[in-house]
Structures are given as C-alpha cells and as structure tokens.
Amino acid sequence: MQSLLGQTHRDWRLIVRDDGSSDGSLRLVKDWAARHAVKLEILDDGLGNLGACGSFGKLLEATDAPYFAFCDQDDIWLPEKLEVMLDAIRTSGSAHNSQTPLLAYSDLVLVDEELNRIAGSFRQHCSIASLPSRLPLRRLLVHNVVTGCATLGNNALARLAAPIPEGTRMHDWWLALVAAEFGRLIDVPAQTALYRQHGRNTLGAARLGTAGALSRFAAEPLAVLKTRAAIIEGEKRQARAFHDRFLTRLSDNSREIAHGYGYLDERGLLARKAFVIRNRLKRPNFLSNLAFLATI
Known part of the structure; x- marks a missing residue:
C-alpha cells in the first residue's frame, strides 16, 4: 500500500x-x-467471499471515476505507474470519443517475496504473445x-464490461476481451509494477516456454x-459468457468465433x-498449440 502513496500522480481515491x-x-x-489522509471508501455489500474475479467485479461496479486501476496488495506499483498509464490512455483517447472503451496494459518486473529480481520482463518470462492487429479476439479467447x-x-470500459458475468475466468481477461472488441487495447512499452511471486498467488507467473512445458509434462x-483440460473448459465458459452478453453487438466474425469456441463441444472431434x-x-x-489441439 505504500507504493500507492509514492505515485507521482496523486489525484486518486481508494475503494x-x-x-x-x-x-x-x-x-x-x-x-x-x-x-x-487517503480518500478511502469501503465497499460493504455483505456478499462475503467472491474470489478475485467476483470481488474486483463488484469494485468495478462501485466506481464512477473517469479512470480505474486494479490493485493487488501483494504487488508493488512503481512510482510512475499511474502517470504513465494515464498518459497512454489519454493520448489514445484523443483519437476517440469518451464513449470508446479503452484499456492500457503494461509489462511488469517479476520479483520474489523479498523483492529480489527474477526477471526484468514478466511477458518474456511467461511467453505472453502479442496480439494480431486484425481480429485480436482470435488470440484473446x-x-x-x-x-x-x-x-x-476508462469509465466507458467499466460501464460496458460490468457486471462481470459468471463463467468469466478472470476480471482482467474479461476487460481485455471487451476493450479489444468494442474499443482499443493500448500496449504500454514499459514495466509499471513489481509482480511478487511467493507461492500463494492466485495465478502466479508460470513459464510457458517449450522447455518448461516439457519438464512439467515429463514430471x-x-x-x-487434467489441468490443461480444466483450463480449456474455463476458456469455453468465458467465450460463451462473452458471446451471450454481447450477441447483438459483436461483429459477424467475432460472433462466429466466440460462439464457435464457446460451444465447441457441440461439434465432433475432427x-x-x-x-x-x-x-x-x-x-x-x-508446443502449447500442439497440446491445445490434442486436448480439445
């Protein structure tokens, strides 16, 4: 929480x-x-434990701010995080109107529990791919x-994405789908936070490269x-939720792909x-593509 106080952009409140x-x-x-003297609002909705996705979804519904940022308290924001991200989204927003859903996203530095550096780029460490310029939904699903x-x-994204439906794998993934389809995802070429890897992370920073995957499979x-099958089932549930929520708003190509993946089990093996x-x-x-094709 101290990293929030150290932000160079100081006009924020905490929910x-x-x-x-x-x-x-x-x-x-x-x-x-x-x-x-932090401007603090406690969201006391009486709903109890909802998990990360559900809890962040309720926070998203609770804000009417022009911009929002999610804060996981085991991670540490670098001082310029809000300033850099706001500048990126405002610059991009100048080419759009205020009703265009925008989501800026950046890289992170991967560190251990004591903040010792593990990797300078979270994306490279986890083999996170870039998005295709045309129909990014193909990769994001x-x-x-x-x-x-x-x-x-921005607020336009919050209003369109909320409430986050059941079947969503994670709140950030859902927002990426909504922004990519109806507005814009803005790739910020910087590291804006320290991602702490400590063994109790909800998801964590698993290596997705070939060597790491082969090593895990051999062991x-x-x-x-079993894990791969469960992940694919979760992706299909999320695709169904996305398709069903935005059925009348999706482009023809996006509707076909979201429906096809979400309801993939209605098709035969081949x-x-x-x-x-x-x-x-x-x-x-x-390798991950090969495993994907073998599992579906």
Whole structure:
C-alpha cells in the first residue's frame, strides 16, 4: 500500500472490498488510510467471499471515476505507474470519443517475496504473445495478454464490461476481451509494477516456454493433462459468457468465433480441431498449440 502513496500522480481515491479476510486486514487498511489522509471508501455489500474475479467485479461496479486501476496488495506499483498509464490512455483517447472503451496494459518486473529480481520482463518470462492487429479476439479467447495490476481503463470500459458475468475466468481477461472488441487495447512499452511471486498467488507467473512445458509434462503427465483440460473448459465458459452478453453487438466474425469456441463441444472431434485451425485460435508457442489441439 505504500507504493500507492509514492505515485507521482496523486489525484486518486481508494475503494476497498474485504473478500472474507480473517486477519484484521480491513482494520489495517482503515488505520493506514487515516494516518495518510487517503480518500478511502469501503465497499460493504455483505456478499462475503467472491474470489478475485467476483470481488474486483463488484469494485468495478462501485466506481464512477473517469479512470480505474486494479490493485493487488501483494504487488508493488512503481512510482510512475499511474502517470504513465494515464498518459497512454489519454493520448489514445484523443483519437476517440469518451464513449470508446479503452484499456492500457503494461509489462511488469517479476520479483520474489523479498523483492529480489527474477526477471526484468514478466511477458518474456511467461511467453505472453502479442496480439494480431486484425481480429485480436482470435488470440484473446485462448490466451490472456494483460495482468490486472498493470492495467488502467476508462469509465466507458467499466460501464460496458460490468457486471462481470459468471463463467468469466478472470476480471482482467474479461476487460481485455471487451476493450479489444468494442474499443482499443493500448500496449504500454514499459514495466509499471513489481509482480511478487511467493507461492500463494492466485495465478502466479508460470513459464510457458517449450522447455518448461516439457519438464512439467515429463514430471506429471496426468496432472498436466487434467489441468490443461480444466483450463480449456474455463476458456469455453468465458467465450460463451462473452458471446451471450454481447450477441447483438459483436461483429459477424467475432460472433462466429466466440460462439464457435464457446460451444465447441457441440461439434465432433475432427470438426473441433478444424474450427480451431481455420480460425487461427493460437496460443503463444508451437508446443502449447500442439497440446491445445490434442486436448480439445
């Protein structure tokens, strides 16, 4: 939380939702905000534990600010984070009207629990691919490129994306889908946060490269296959949620791809694989694509 106080951009307020903590976290936040004169709002909705996606979704619904940024409290914002991201989104916004959904996203520095550097680029470490310029949904349906704590969106995006529906894998992924389809995803070429890897992360920073994937598969093949199948099922649920929410607003190509992947199980074995190949639903590397085709 100290990294919020160190921001070069100082015009912000903090909205906090307690997602079922049992260690006095909420009192710590209140005391910290009082000591530092932080503009604090506690979202007390009585809904209890909703998980990361559900809790951030409720926070998104609760703000009417012109811009929003998600803060995971085990990560550390670099001092210029808000300033850099706001500049990127405002510069891009000058080419759009205020009703265009915009989401800026940046790289991160990967560190351990004691803030020792593991990798200078989170994206490179995790083999996160760039998006195709045409129909980015082809990649986004099967590969998330944004990290929640390194994003900043505008009010138009918040209003269109919320409420985040059941079936969404993660809040940042959902926002990326909405921004890419109806507005713009803005790739900021900088690291704006330290991503702490400590073994208790909700998702974490797994290596997705060929060597790492082969090593994991050799050690626990059945567990890897089970995990891969569960990931694909989650992606299909999210694609269904996206298709069903925006059915009448999607472009023809996006509607076909979102419906096709979301309802992939309605096709036969060969038809499933043909659909993925024909529509170029691609993961970041050859091996992950091969595993994807073998699993669907």
